[in-house]
Amino acid sequence: MTGTNRAIEIVPVIMSGGSGTRLWPLSTDVRPKQFHALASPRTMLQETALRLAGPAHAEDGAPSFLPPVIICNRSHERVIETQLAEVGVQPLAVVLEPFGRNTAAVAVTAARMVQTLKPGALVLLLPADHVIADPEAFHAAIARAAHTPDRIVTFGIAPTGPETGFGYIQRAEALADGVFGVARFAEKPRLEVARAYLAEGGYYWNGGIFLFAPEVMLAEMATHRPDIHASGLEAVDAAGRDGLFVRLDDGRFIAIPSESVDVAVMERTRLAAVAPCDIGWADVGSWSELWRLGGKDGDHNLIRGDAVALDTQGSLVWSDDGMEVGVVGLRDVVVVATPGAVIVLPRDRAQEVKTIVERLRARRC
Amino acid sequence: MTGTNRAIEIVPVIMSGGSGTRLWPLSTDVRPKQFHALASPRTMLQETALRLAGPAHAEDGAPSFLPPVIICNRSHERVIETQLAEVGVQPLAVVLEPFGRNTAAVAVTAARMVQTLKPGALVLLLPADHVIADPEAFHAAIARAAHTPDRIVTFGIAPTGPETGFGYIQRAEALADGVFGVARFAEKPRLEVARAYLAEGGYYWNGGIFLFAPEVMLAEMATHRPDIHASGLEAVDAAGRDGLFVRLDDGRFIAIPSESVDVAVMERTRLAAVAPCDIGWADVGSWSELWRLGGKDGDHNLIRGDAVALDTQGSLVWSDDGMEVGVVGLRDVVVVATPGAVIVLPRDRAQEVKTIVERLRARRC
Numbered sequence: 001m002t003g004t005n006r007a008i009e010i011v012p013v014i015m016s017g018g019s020g021t022r023l024w025p026l027s028t029d030v031r032p033k034q035f036h037a038l039a040s041p042r043t044m045l046q047e048t049a050l051r052l053a054g055p056a057h058a059e060d061g062a063p064s065f066l067p068p069v070i071i072c073n074r075s076h077e078r079v080i081e082t083q084l085a086e087v088g089v090q091p092l093a094v095v096l097e098p099f100g101r102n103t104a105a106v107a108v109t110a111a112r113m114v115q116t117l118k119p120g121a122l123v124l125l126l127p128a129d130h131v132i133a134d135p136e137a138f139h140a141a142i143a144r145a146a147h148t149p150d151r152i153v154t155f156g157i158a159p160t161g162p163e164t165g166f167g168y169i170q171r172a173e174a175l176a177d178g179v180f181g182v183a184r185f186a187e188k189p190r191l192e193v194a195r196a197y198l199a200e201g202g203y204y205w206n207g208g209i210f211l212f213a214p215e216v217m218l219a220e221m222a223t224h225r226p227d228i229h230a231s232g233l234e235a236v237d238a239a240g241r242d243g244l245f246v247r248l249d250d251g252r253f254i255a256i257p258s259e260s261v262d263v264a265v266m267e268r269t270r271l272a273a274v275a276p277c278d279i280g281w282a283d284v285g286s287w288s289e290l291w292r293l294g295g296k297d298g299d300h301n302l303i304r305g306d307a308v309a310l311d312t313q314g315s316l317v318w319s320d321d322g323m324e325v326g327v328v329g330l331r332d333v334v335v336v337a338t339p340g341a342v343i344v345l346p347r348d349r350a351q352e353v354k355t356i357v358e359r360l361r362a363r364r365c
Numbered sequence: 366m367t368g369t370n371r372a373i374e375i376v377p378v379i380m381s382g383g384s385g386t387r388l389w390p391l392s393t394d395v396r397p398k399q400f401h402a403l404a405s406p407r408t409m410l411q412e413t414a415l416r417l418a419g420p421a422h423a424e425d426g427a428p429s430f431l432p433p434v435i436i437c438n439r440s441h442e443r444v445i446e447t448q449l450a451e452v453g454v455q456p457l458a459v460v461l462e463p464f465g466r467n468t469a470a471v472a473v474t475a476a477r478m479v480q481t482l483k484p485g486a487l488v489l490l491l492p493a494d495h496v497i498a499d500p501e502a503f504h505a506a507i508a509r510a511a512h513t514p515d516r517i518v519t520f521g522i523a524p525t526g527p528e529t530g531f532g533y534i535q536r537a538e539a540l541a542d543g544v545f546g547v548a549r550f551a552e553k554p555r556l557e558v559a560r561a562y563l564a565e566g567g568y569y570w571n572g573g574i575f576l577f578a579p580e581v582m583l584a585e586m587a588t589h590r591p592d593i594h595a596s597g598l599e600a601v602d603a604a605g606r607d608g609l610f611v612r613l614d615d616g617r618f619i620a621i622p623s624e625s626v627d628v629a630v631m632e633r634t635r636l637a638a639v640a641p642c643d644i645g646w647a648d649v650g651s652w653s654e655l656w657r658l659g660g661k662d663g664d665h666n667l668i669r670g671d672a673v674a675l676d677t678q679g680s681l682v683w684s685d686d687g688m689e690v691g692v693v694g695l696r697d698v699v700v701v702a703t704p705g706a707v708i709v710l711p712r713d714r715a716q717e718v719k720t721i722v723e724r725l726r727a728r729r730c
Contacts, residue, residue: 025689306725306728308724308725310717310720310721310724322705323705323706323707324390324705324706324707324725325706325707325709326707326709326710326718326721326722326724326725327708327709327721328708328709328711328717328720328721329710329711329714329717330698330710333695333709335707335709337702337707339705340687340688340689340704341688341689341690341691342688342689342690342691342700342702342707343690343691343692343693344690344691344692344693344695344698344700344709345691345692345693345694345695346693346695349693349694352675352693352694353691355675355693356673356675356691356692356693357691359675359691360673360689363671363673
């Protein structure tokens with residue numbers, strides 16, 4: 001417990017490195033998911049940044065958010081700058097990775113950046129492409145997590161069903177109000193196992209959101225993966241600074257072993273903690289999930305853009321960038337059209353988008 | 366019967382005025398159906414022009430084709446020029462209409478152009494956007510029709526089923542080998558009526574293809590619709606000539622009453638004849654018909670362009686202009702994608718494309 005007079009300061013470090021194909025053809029390497037307005041009129045990056053502006057919680061002594069640090073691929077320099085400017089967010093820094101190097105490298109980068117730029121502040125490390133429908137509950141969870149700054153706190157998402165697509169965290173003893181030790185991190189389970197977790201209770205989805213003091217993360221990384229710690233610090237300390245932009249050097253960055261922060265640190269450290277929360281979280285990992293989350297019309301259709309659906313029910317019809325889309329007589333399908341590509345498939349087979357992308361890429365080779 | 370020593374010469378007059386939306390989004394006002402490669406690697410215009418090059422029939426004294434006249438909308442001047450050059454067809458003339466004015470105006474224009482440019486030749490007036498799978502049978506039918514140059518001969522397509530989308534022609538007495546008088550022209554029938562026609566025999570589809578001597582058509586038009594005759598001749602005779610291009614004047618052209626040649630002449634004249642033929646004719650009036658006509662893979666899919674279909678059967682998946690199209694898990698659907706628009710609908714509802722186009726247009730107003 002900190003219990004000081006000085007309010008805790010938190011720097012959100014937004015990981016914008018994803019380039020998933022699960023929402024193809026909207027999400028592409030050039031413009032991945034976080035740069036699209038999927039669940040609201042603002043892009044997911046914009047929503048993530050705005051959600052973490054101002055005080056974290058409306059109580060006395062609640063932590064306050066400093067401007068964010070963004071960690072992204074260097075090809076997205078302009079879109080980051082534009083999208084943050086559109087919503088009036090001025091970041092502390094934008095760290096440009098030459099390529100993706102997994103989240104352990106990101107955790108070291110985040111810790112070192114905040115340690116340097118805002119000594120004494122905590123790091124809230126989180127993905128740019130998640131929906132959090134209840135930001136107040138999220139703020140409250142952050143305020144609780146900030147009570148254990150000697151720990152690396154992961155946010156445990158209250159499960160709404162026996163999902164098999166996420167890792168689970170089992171909580172242990174209480175450490176503070178709403179913060180628990182971690183009994184174990186469990187891999188993505190089979191369905192029966194997931195059901196057993198829910199029946200037993202005390203299990204949460206691992207949403208990949210972390211709160212920690214930079215020194216704690218760096219010390220634990222040094223203990224458990226000294227190679228990542230050393231090469232990560234070297235890459236960050238040698239990076240060129242250009243106004244807001246911090247450019248990581250190719251050669252030094254590739255020297256960092258590629259590992260997830262979960263495997264490198266969380267599954268090994270004795271300082272892991274979990275802050276359970278029920279925040280309307282969703283990772284929007286498929287078109288079917290987007291349909292589930294979104295506002296639907298009387299026919300249970302989610303229609304976006306310049307699209308018309310006749311005698312169609314339970315479907316997502318998504319027109320991007322002025323594409324005219326007409327759908328007749330279909331049930332429970334996903335139709336997504338951009339000026340370069342189209343996908344059509346049953347809603348319950350939305351995960352097969354990846355297969356389609358692979359097949360189309362193979363044709364082009 | 367002509368029975369002269371001089372071989373009969375025929376000028377194909379290709380009507381390229383269509384701008385149908387039944388094959389939307391591929392077919393548009395800017396680039397209607399006849400300018401697309403639908404049923405072969407060549408465009409329908411190109412196939413139509415090539416089909417009518419060289420001798421019409423491999424017998425002594427068979428008619429021979431002169432270079433064609435094209436009648437089209439003036440906005441298509443360039444695409445006509447380009448597409449004919451690609452297949453080495455040099456037209457006699459390209460008549461540019463300022464707007465569509467129906468087929469009676471076209472018939473007068475065709476007759477007058479041929480009368481002026483190639484005195485003594487017959488006119489073969491036909492649409493640019495029909496499939497004729499058996500050109501030899503078509504040539505043989507033309508040779509038969511040329512035996513009655515004092516008649517206006519329409520080609521009667523041997524019905525392959527009780528289609529309700531075409532008008533029918535009932536034949537009367539034989540006039541020559543394979544040419545009959547016309548008992549009557551029947552409107553598009555109800556299904557029971559169409560079935561009765563087929564059971565009775567002697568009925569043919571009206572494919573909108575005509576063979577006539579210019580003087581016969583002009584005389585019959587003068588008799589039955591002197592207004593169209595007079596205003597049509599005036600428009601053609603006053604047209605500006607610019608190399609191959611004959612530019613019809615807006616003011617004179619709009620003065621021609623808009624009527625079909627069937628109503629203006631064929632249903633009234635005593636000189637109508639019908640040459641029955643079985644030539645693999647199709648007007649490709651819908652995506653489902655194109656699917657029926659086209660080459661399909663082992664899953665009964667017709668796939669065109671940069672498209673991938675997984676676990677999909679009985680479907681048409683059409684990618685235009687490099688669009689990437691992915692389809693999973695669908696049955697008997699039509700998916701057509703251009704860089705501006707997409708349509709998805711069951712194959713047996715392909716006629717509802719028109720409704721979709723209307724709805725999308727209404728949104729834009």
